[in-house]
Amino acid sequence: MAERRPAPAPELVERHLAVARAAVGRALDAAENALLRENVERLRGAVAILDAFLLENGDEPDASFHVVEGVDRT
Amino acid sequence: MSGDGQALRIASLTALGRMLRQGEVTAVEIARHSLDALDTAGRALNAVVTLTTARALREAARADAELAAGHDRGPLHGIPYGAKDLLATAGIPTTWGAVPFRDQLFSFDAAVVERLEQAGAVLVAKLAMVELAGGMGYDQPNASLTGPGLNPWNTNAWSGGSSSGSGSAVGARLVPFAIGSETQGSITSPSANCGVSGLRPTYGRVSRHGAMALCWTMDKLGPICRTAEDCGLVLAAIAGPDARDPTAANRRFLYPPTTQRAGGFRLGVLSGAGDGAQPEVAAHFEGSLAVLREIATLEEITLPDLPYGAVSAIVIGAEASSAFDGFLASGHAAALTAPEDRVKPYAYATISAAEYLRAMRVRRQIARVMDELCARFDALVSPTLPEVAPPVDEPFSRRRHRRWPPLTAAANLAGLPAISVPNGFGERGLPTALQFTGRAWSESRLLALASAYQARTDWHHRLPPDPPQAQT
Numbered sequence: 001m002a003e004r005r006p007a008p009a010p011e012l013v014e015r016h017l018a019v020a021r022a023a024v025g026r027a028l029d030a031a032e033n034a035l036l037r038e039n040v041e042r043l044r045g046a047v048a049i050l051d052a053f054l055l056e057n058g059d060e061p062d063a064s065f066h067v068v069e070g071v072d073r074t
Numbered sequence: 075m076s077g078d079g080q081a082l083r084i085a086s087l088t089a090l091g092r093m094l095r096q097g098e099v100t101a102v103e104i105a106r107h108s109l110d111a112l113d114t115a116g117r118a119l120n121a122v123v124t125l126t127t128a129r130a131l132r133e134a135a136r137a138d139a140e141l142a143a144g145h146d147r148g149p150l151h152g153i154p155y156g157a158k159d160l161l162a163t164a165g166i167p168t169t170w171g172a173v174p175f176r177d178q179l180f181s182f183d184a185a186v187v188e189r190l191e192q193a194g195a196v197l198v199a200k201l202a203m204v205e206l207a208g209g210m211g212y213d214q215p216n217a218s219l220t221g222p223g224l225n226p227w228n229t230n231a232w233s234g235g236s237s238s239g240s241g242s243a244v245g246a247r248l249v250p251f252a253i254g255s256e257t258q259g260s261i262t263s264p265s266a267n268c269g270v271s272g273l274r275p276t277y278g279r280v281s282r283h284g285a286m287a288l289c290w291t292m293d294k295l296g297p298i299c300r301t302a303e304d305c306g307l308v309l310a311a312i313a314g315p316d317a318r319d320p321t322a323a324n325r326r327f328l329y330p331p332t333t334q335r336a337g338g339f340r341l342g343v344l345s346g347a348g349d350g351a352q353p354e355v356a357a358h359f360e361g362s363l364a365v366l367r368e369i370a371t372l373e374e375i376t377l378p379d380l381p382y383g384a385v386s387a388i389v390i391g392a393e394a395s396s397a398f399d400g401f402l403a404s405g406h407a408a409a410l411t412a413p414e415d416r417v418k419p420y421a422y423a424t425i426s427a428a429e430y431l432r433a434m435r436v437r438r439q440i441a442r443v444m445d446e447l448c449a450r451f452d453a454l455v456s457p458t459l460p461e462v463a464p465p466v467d468e469p470f471s472r473r474r475h476r477r478w479p480p481l482t483a484a485a486n487l488a489g490l491p492a493i494s495v496p497n498g499f500g501e502r503g504l505p506t507a508l509q510f511t512g513r514a515w516s517e518s519r520l521l522a523l524a525s526a527y528q529a530r531t532d533w534h535h536r537l538p539p540d541p542p543q544a545q546t
Contacts, residue, residue, distance in 0.1 A: 016424040023423040025405055032417045039211055039421035043391060047429050049384035050436055057439070067277050067441070067489040067514045 008044035016040050082107050083247035084537065087149055087304045090250055094141065094152045101141075101152030101196060105134035108154040108198045111248040115541030116199065119229070119246060120221040121239040123159045123169055124200040130154065133196040140194070147194030149307045156244075156252040158237050159200040160207060160286035161187055161295075170286050171203035171236070173219045174406040184284025185319065186253055186295055186312045193311040201239030201252055205410055207260060208236040209288040209394040211418035215466045217411055222466045225267060226538040228502050231463040234264025240298045241268035246541045251299040251308050255285060257292045258386055258486045259478060262494040262509060265298055267463035269496040269505030271524065271534060272298045273305040276514045277489030278323040280309075281316030289393040290321075291434075292386075292486055301534050302495055302524035306330065309517060325515060335522045336529075339370035341510075342451040344377055344481065351460035354500030359457045362497045362508045362527070366455065369526045375454070378443050381436060382483035388425055388433035389487070395422035437487050444488040445513060452519050453510040456481055458494040462504035485511045493517075493524045496533040505533070 017040045021028065028036065082104060085093065093099045109127055116122040137152035157163070160170050162180035169176045187197060202220040204212055215222035215232040223238025225231040226246035233242035237254030241264025244252050254261040256274045265272025273296045280295045287293060297308035306329035313327040343363065348356030363372060401407065402419055410416050448454060456479060464473050485492055490511055497508040508527070512520045528534050 016421075019424050020421045023402070023420040024417060025403070026408070028417060031413070035414050036417045036421055039418040040424060043387060043421055043425060046381075046384035046387040047425075047432075049381045050388065050429070050432050053381045053384075053436060054432065 008041060008048055013037070013041055013044055016044060079107060084535070085250070086301055087153055087250055087299070087307050090153055091149050091151065101134040101137035102131060104152065105130045105154050105196050105198055108249050111541065112156070112199050112243065115246055116243055116248050118542040119224040119226060119233065119242045120218070121202050121223060121233070121242040121246070121248070122199050123171070123202050123220055123239070124167055126163065126166055126197050126199055129166065130196050130198040133191065137194050137196060147192070148311070150190065150311050151194030152196065153194070153250055154196045154198040155190065156199040156201040156240060156249045157187060157197060158203050158240050158252070158254050160203060160255060161253065162284035163187055163197065163200065166200065168200065169219060170206055171218045171220070172205035172410060174401070174409045176219055180284070182284060185281035185316050187284070189312045195311070198249060199243070201243055203238055204234070204236035205412065205415060206398065207255060207257060207286065207288045209257070209390065209398070209419070210407070210410065210415035212412045213414050213471050214412055214469045215464070217415060219411060224466060225463050225504065226541065227269060227504050228463070229542055230466055231267070231502060231504055232466050233268055233463065236260040237264045237298065241265055241270060241272070244268065244270045244298050244300065246538055248541065251297055251304055253295060253312070254298045255293060255295050256486070257289045257390060259482050261296050261298060262458050262482070262492055265494045266458035266505065266507030269533070269536065269538070270298055270300060271302050271305050271493065271495045272296070273309060273493045273517065273521070274491055275309060275313065275517060276491045278321045279313050279325070279327065279491070279515070279517065281314070281319040281322040283316055283318035287397045289390045290397070291393065292390065302493060302521050302528055305493065306521040327517065329518070329521070331518050334525070335519070336526050337369040339452045339523055339526070341366060341370045341372050342375040342447070342454045343372050344454060344456045345374045347456045350477070351457055352462065352500055354498065355457050355460055355462070355506050358498035358500070358506045359508065363455070365527060365530050368530065370452070373451070375447065377480055377484065378447065380440050380443060380484070382440065382480050382487060385433045385436050385440060386483040386487055388429055389437065391422040392425045392430040394419065395425065440484060441488040444484055444490060448490065448511070448513040453512045453516070453523055454481065456509050456511070458507035458509040462500040462502065462506060481511060490514055491517050491520055493520045495524050495528060497531070498533060
């Protein structure tokens with residue numbers, strides 16, 4: 001399943017958590033720290049899924065986005 | 075006025091227009107009725123941020139004068155509506171649902187508000203929403219400066235996310251229609267929760283000039299109405315190109331169309347669509363399929379296995395981080411209502427440019443695969459949500475059925491349109507809903523399908539209990 005989420009490496013999470021904490025710019029209490037950690041882990045998990053997917057399925061050379069147009073048959 | 079309150083509660087846009095043109099009621103009377111209902115029931119449902127009384131009465135008086143002079147602007151002439159409070163309105167606060175922006179004023183109207191004014195519609199209220207359209211990572215209904223949006227069918231349940239006031243106000247029949255916005259689920263979800271019809275247009279169908287940006291490549295504006303037909307009428311008024319929003323496509327949208335199909339449709343039914351859903355949701359979906367078999371051939375299909383959730387998490391996170399860069403750096407996020415919204419968005423700062431572009435590259439594959447899938451059908455059909463509206467006092471993360479269906483992320487990433495219509499009542503007397511998703515620019519077909527479904531069912535005519543009254 002493409003959405004199966006490999007657990008991100010703990011040191012990777014800690015490194016990104018430090019970046020996120022610095023971005024907040026104020027001291028966080030334990031509950032806030034837990035919320036921030038949860039979101040960092042979620043995003044690292046998402047990135048890991050993308051990496052695994054690209055490795056398995058190949059790349060797309062163009063990162064621009066356009067709606068793929070259909071024809072309205074109504 | 076001869077048009078009594080109950081008639082105004084149940085009338086479609088077309089019926090209201092007929093009442094106006096036959097002199098049974100005036101635009102000023104309808105506007106006053108709506109303003110009164112919003113001021114009492116609307117406030118009790120936490121659906122209202124600001125009543126736009128002076129502007130409404132001015133626009134309504136103009137509508138009456140024009141009709142008297144033989145100048146008819148079309149089906150929305152003299153019809154009141156509410157706008158999600160992320161749409162700029164000149165001189166009227168635009169709060170984005172968030173305490174730090176409660177005094178924000180713009181000097182201009184959003185393109186959608188301009189177009190509705192040109193169509194003769196009457197703006198009666200700025201409607202409540204989840205703070206910053208939910209982009210900060212909220213995990214509970216109480217994430218808005220106006221409090222949790224309450225559901226007109228059961229006020230112990232939530233109304234939405236994030237167009238909560240738009241769903242609730244239309245569901246409680248306080249306004250005939252409202253404008254909502256969707257990045258991922260924010261039109262279809264409150265429409266499903268509140269038992270109304272909500273249309274998410276194709277990305278680029280409607281100008282976003284003057285709308286709060288959360289995620290530039292995914293944000294859409296669309297109508298929330300009582301019926302699918304009403305959604306078509308409103309979309310026709312707001313769609314079209316706009317030089318101020320370069321993503322707004324140069325495509326015409328006409329409604330009603332010159333010819334409208336009523337049968338012979340071909341539908342893709344997502345296999346396992348009811349799996350993991352509440353029993354009533356699954357049962358009502360099966361019941362809806364039985365109705366749809368009268369007008370369509372159905373084929374079971376499987377949604378391709380792609381990382382929809384991971385891509386949307388990175389795209390929305392990265393773009394929200396950029397859209398709210400200054401706000402987050404200012405520290406004002408600490409004043410947001412939901413505690414999680416005060417800290418979770420700072421995790422977005424950890425998404426690198428390379429990771430964002432990686433997600434966009436996978437997104438392109440998703441758009442192509444979704445188009446190939448949708449090209450085989452007039453629409454994909456699925457339950458809009460796996461559960462009825464959650465309790466108002468419970469975090470979403472505790473909900474067993476809460477997970478978004480993968481189609482929601484897939485279709486929003488691909489910019490595809492969808493319409494949600496009610497299809498029954500489940501737990502705690504709350505509405506369940508059915509969703510049609512189609513190829514880009516296929517709104518006419520989706521509306522024809524939803525209208526054909528509604529011609530065979532009466533869920534969209536059901537009325538919630540008498541609206542609650544505001545505490546004084």
